[in-house]
Amino acid sequence: MIYANLKIFAVLAALFFLPAAVLASETDGTILAGHQSAWGNQSGWINFGLSAGNIHVTDSGLTGYAWAANQGWINLNPALGGVQNDGLGNLSGSAWGEGLGWINFAHVKIDSYGRFSGTATGTLAGTITFDCSYCDTRTDWRTISARDICGNAIIDNGEECDGAELGGKSCEGFGFSFGSLSCKADCTINTSGCTYSSGHHPPAPATIVIFSGLASPKSTVTLLRDGQIAATAPAETDGNFQITLSGLTGGDYIFTAYSEDSQGNLSSALTLPVSVASGVTANVSGIFIAPTISTDKSEVAQGDNIAIFGQTVPNGQISIVLNSNETYAQIKSDANGRYSYNLDTASLALGQYYVKSKATLGGNVSAFSKILSFTVGNKTIISPPAQKCPGKADLNSDCRVDLVDFSIAAYWYQRPLSDSFKIIEINKLNGDGKIDLVDFSIMAYYWTG
Numbered sequence: 001m002i003y004a005n006l007k008i009f010a011v012l013a014a015l016f017f018l019p020a021a022v023l024a025s026e027t028d029g030t031i032l033a034g035h036q037s038a039w040g041n042q043s044g045w046i047n048f049g050l051s052a053g054n055i056h057v058t059d060s061g062l063t064g065y066a067w068a069a070n071q072g073w074i075n076l077n078p079a080l081g082g083v084q085n086d087g088l089g090n091l092s093g094s095a096w097g098e099g100l101g102w103i104n105f106a107h108v109k110i111d112s113y114g115r116f117s118g119t120a121t122g123t124l125a126g127t128i129t130f131d132c133s134y135c136d137t138r139t140d141w142r143t144i145s146a147r148d149i150c151g152n153a154i155i156d157n158g159e160e161c162d163g164a165e166l167g168g169k170s171c172e173g174f175g176f177s178f179g180s181l182s183c184k185a186d187c188t189i190n191t192s193g194c195t196y197s198s199g200h201h202p203p204a205p206a207t208i209v210i211f212s213g214l215a216s217p218k219s220t221v222t223l224l225r226d227g228q229i230a231a232t233a234p235a236e237t238d239g240n241f242q243i244t245l246s247g248l249t250g251g252d253y254i255f256t257a258y259s260e261d262s263q264g265n266l267s268s269a270l271t272l273p274v275s276v277a278s279g280v281t282a283n284v285s286g287i288f289i290a291p292t293i294s295t296d297k298s299e300v301a302q303g304d305n306i307a308i309f310g311q312t313v314p315n316g317q318i319s320i321v322l323n324s325n326e327t328y329a330q331i332k333s334d335a336n337g338r339y340s341y342n343l344d345t346a347s348l349a350l351g352q353y354y355v356k357s358k359a360t361l362g363g364n365v366s367a368f369s370k371i372l373s374f375t376v377g378n379k380t381i382i383s384p385p386a387q388k389c390p391g392k393a394d395l396n397s398d399c400r401v402d403l404v405d406f407s408i409a410a411y412w413y414q415r416p417l418s419d420s421f422k423i424i425e426i427n428k429l430n431g432d433g434k435i436d437l438v439d440f441s442i443m444a445y446y447w448t449g
Contacts, residue, residue, distance in 0.1 A: 026154065029057040029114065029141025038116070038135050042126035043068040043100055048116075048137050057110070057141035059087040062095075071099035085110070089143045100125035112146035114139040150187040159187040171195075205279035207248040211272070213287025214239045214361065215259040216311040216337045221289065222396075224256040224269075228408065228421065229396060235259065239313040239337060250278030256407055257287060260398070261311040261337075265292040268370045269404050288366040291318065291339070291357050295374050299381040300345050306374060308355055309340040312366065316359040321368070323354055333359070348376045370402075370449065392428050393446040401446045409435050409443060 036049025047067045048055055055064035055076065062076040062083040076083045078096040085091055089110035095103045103122040108130065110116055116130040116137040130137050147156060153163045161167060161183035171179040171194035179194035215221050215235040223231045223243050235241040255272040268290045276282040291312035300306040308320060315332065318339045322328035333339040339357075352375050359366040389399035395408045412421060412435040425431060429439040 026140065026142040026147050026156070027059060029139040031055050031057075032114070032138045032140060035136045035138035038066075038128055038130045038137050039132045040068065040071075040100075040126060040128040042071075042124065043097070043128065044070045046074065046128060057085065057139045059085060059144065061085045061093070062091070066095075068097060068100065071097055073098055074100065074103065087144045094122075095120070097122070097125060103128065110139065110141070110143065112143050114141060150185075155187075160189045162187050206246055206281075207250055207276060207278050208244060208246045208281040209248060209253075209255075209274055209276055209284060210242065210244050210281065211255070211257065211284045211287060212240070212242040213257075213285065213289065214313045214364065214366075215241050215267075215289040216261040216292065217314055219259040219261045219289075219311070221257060221259045224396075224404070224408065225253060228411075228418075230255070237314075248276065250276055250280070254411070255284075256404065257289060258404060259289045259292075261292045263292075263294075263311070265294060265310065266370075266398060266400060266402070266404070267292050268367060269402075269407060270367050271407075286364065288313075288359070288361075288364050290367040291359050291369045293355070293357050293369040293372055294383070295355070295372055296383055297374060297380055298383045299375040299377050299379060301378060301380045302348065302350060302376050303344075303346045304380055305342040305344055307340060307342055308357070309338070310357060310369065311337045312339065312357075312359040313337055313361050316361040316366075319358050319360070321356050321358070328355075345376050350376055350378075352376075390446040390448065393443040395424055395428055400448045401443055402449055405443060406440075409439060 031049035033049060036047050038046045038048065040046055050067050053065040053067060055062060055066065062085065064076055066074040066076065068074055074095050074097040076095045081094040081096060081102065083091055083095050083105045084093040091105045091108040091110065093105060095105060097103055101122055101124040103120050103125045105120045108116060108118040108120050118130060120128040129135060146152065149156065150159060150162060153165050155162050155165055155167050163183055166181055166183060169181055169189060171181055171191065174191050174194060176191065176194035177197035182190040182193055184190045211223060217235055217237050217239050219235045221233050221235055221241045221243065222229060223245065231243050231245055233241055233243045253274045255274055256269050257272060258269045259267045270287065270289060272284060272287070274282065274284055291310045293308065293310040296307040312318065312333050314335050314337045318331050318333055319327045320329040320341050329341055331339055331341050352373055354371050354373050356371045357369045390401050393401045393405060395405040417425060417433065422433065425433070425435065429442055
């Protein structure tokens with residue numbers, strides 16, 4: 001009988017100290033091996049770390065089962081209860097034990113290091129404490145306020161490493177021959193301890209240009225490099241955009257940027273000359289894409305209104321300029337960047353007028369929009385709907401032939417054509433393998449502005 005009891009005790013002891021073997025994280029934690037014990041004055045030792053119990057700690061609560069050596073399983077998420085977590089480690093609610101009934105966890109807390117403290121109580125369970133001399137229950141879940149901290153020995157979002165935790169990286173993974181990586185104080189990888197073998201040379205650093213600025217919210221910003229589309233990127237809801245262009249060599253470039261708003265209208269093109277040295281990351285910031293602009297009439301009867309509208313940055317100051325560079329009116333764009341102005345033509349003489357707009361936000365001033373023309377006359381003619389895409393000369397396939405296409409063609413004027421541009425030239429220009437005045441005459445014929 002004594003031998004049999006010893007065998008049962010050994011099995012129970014092995015079960016009690018068996019660690020959980022599951023994946024975990026700061027937001028979906030488990031109980032750490034070797035840190036899984038609490039003490040109940042009615043139940044004895046309680047193990048929160050059994051693999052069969054599969055306990056998980058999240059921002060909303062605890063799930064799974066703890067094992068009380070003398071009373072059996074404790075369900076942390078029963079149907080009519082459940083142990084809850086407020087995300088800051090303050091627990092509440094109740095668990096249910098097979099022989100212990102309801103257990104209140106309102107006085108249990110998990111600190112920023114994942115350590116349980118306090119007491120859980122119940123009518124049958126008595127007091128379960130996490131603070132006794134040999135009690136030690138810990139999780140790898142972390143309170144919301146303790147996450148993403150450089151120095152917590154956990155690689156959080158945005159960190160390459162943290163202390164001794166290098167995420168399995170090695171010098172060889174960074175192109176070196178051998179040596180030891182370390183982690184800098186800002187949680188980025190330090191390769192100063194890595195070296196190259198004899199005859200091995202480090203890879204040349206990348207040449208990168210980062211473009212950033214403002215455009216219409218959710219518009220598509222297009223970047224041309226020497227007349228060819230290099231990249232596109234969406235603008236955020238606040239109008240900010242960023243385009244990173246890599247794979248460059250050092251030298252001088254002519255970049256062009258423009259955007260297409262939510263209605264499919266294009267802004268005017270902004271030219272950006274950039275000089276970048278090899279192996280350097282250059283930042284071209286403060287770009288302010290011009291507003292788009294449209295009118296609801298191509299001709300308006302004198303005394304009637306003509307609507308001038310478009311899209312730009314949210315809450316920007318819009319200047320409407322008529323016939324000259326003097327501001328005719330100022331309005332404000334809405335939260336989506338849209339603006340509209342009804343121009344009363346009663347004071348305008350009969351004739352043709354030209355209108356453009358620009359935006360100002362926080363001291364930053366955009367380029368001017370495209371220039372539109374309209375006529376003040378004796379009748380009203382509604383602006384025609386958008387035309388079908390031109391059959392020729394639309395080099396960037398935006399269904400328009402304008403300055404963007406002109407700048408693309410101008411780049412290749414009297415230059416040897418690249419293989420990719422030869423295909424464009426054959427399909428959309430005269431197809432003789434070169435850009436000359438014949439091609440520009442084709443462009444002038446299909447010009448939409």
